[in-house]
Amino acid sequence: MKCLRSLEVAIYLSLLLLGWASAAFPKTPVRVFVSILPQKYFVEKIGGKLVDVSVMVEPGADGHTFEPKPKQMVALSKTMIYFAIGIEFENVWLERFIAINSKMLIVHTDAGIDKISMITQHHGEERHNQDKEVIKDPHIWLSPPLVKIISQNIIESLLDVDPAHGSIYKANFKKFMLEIDDLDSELRKIFAGEDTGVEFMVFHPAWGYFALAYDLEQVPVEIEGKEPKPAELKHLIQHAKEKDIKVVFVQPQFSPAKARIIADSIGGQIAFVDPLAADWSKNLRETATKFKAALR
């Protein structure tokens, strides 16, 4: 009986402590979590010093097969906003994040974006993922026009959570929109003069929205995690030869071994482009230059 009492007291005390901890929640910097590194860039552009951004998928990790670390789960308990972007692991984990911190606001920064499917119209035939319904392409952050929509969703939630600093968020946002406009016109210039639908080959199809924005066509080796069957591989190699494709782009998070095999069989080479780089503007500029060089 006495033992039960002290247990009750212990529970009561810890509840008190929890209550105290949430009451002492600092207003700024606003602690937020994002799924991937490029989102950190967006949130910091808009939030500046008023936000403290943690990233779920740490550098070098693969966003498709990711699982959070225990220390990240602990950090979530002190987070005010989780900025989701719509990548796979969120489907499973967002619920668990909410279970840890029910006060945390989950913002779907992909809201309002019409996603393209991962099925690619390639060489007149469709490559399906048979067992599942159509998979939507999650790589929206690689298109400057779409990052404007993502940013709109970010600023709206920051204004909700921290209205006192509204004018700062708005001024930062305006500046960031100008940065995106500048980048966008720079990329348009890079690809000006290319034929519409000129092709580049990537191992992992992360650049579909980028291609869409600049009138290029991405020829993927894999369809979201699935490697090509021998017949498809043969077809791809044939296609690359016909189109005079000489570069297979790979991302640093994946092993380049398979891409190297394809590159060898078309007498080409592999090159690296990173869909998850921290400096988003600089990365897109560099990537555009690499794609452009491969179109020669």
Ligand code: ZN
């Ligand atoms: Zn991906």
